[in-house]
Amino acid sequence: MIKAVINGKEAEVKKDSTLAEIISLYKLNPERVVAEVNGNVLTRDKYADTLVNNGDKVELINFVGGG
Template identity: 40%
Template sequence: MLDSTATSIILNGDRYPLHSDTPLAELLERLNMRRGRVAVEINREIVPKANYDVTIVRAGDHVEIINFVGGG
């Protein structure tokens, strides 16, 4: 359960705590996701990889992250 000072985003359909505006690149680091192996959509808009450092994730945003996995 979130405390009264926390806000949240919706991350892949689930509530995820976010205490302040956060750069997308930082969120990916927190989630241990390699930027080169993911695709990200925020509020139904695809975020180009070149914009991960400057894109800010805000409370209430709906974020979808798809992690690509290689195999054979």
């Protein structure tokens, strides 16, 4: 296990977890999420091959409809 900070809270996740797996772990729909890792927002094609490392700061912003 490694420790990352996800949405401001320390969280233990499996070593070599991808961003796609973290999004799924938090029960979020990847199409409705903006994910930022250490200050960089990633396009959706990067979710499956971006590894979350020990100490990484991850922000997952979920969008709901309405405008």
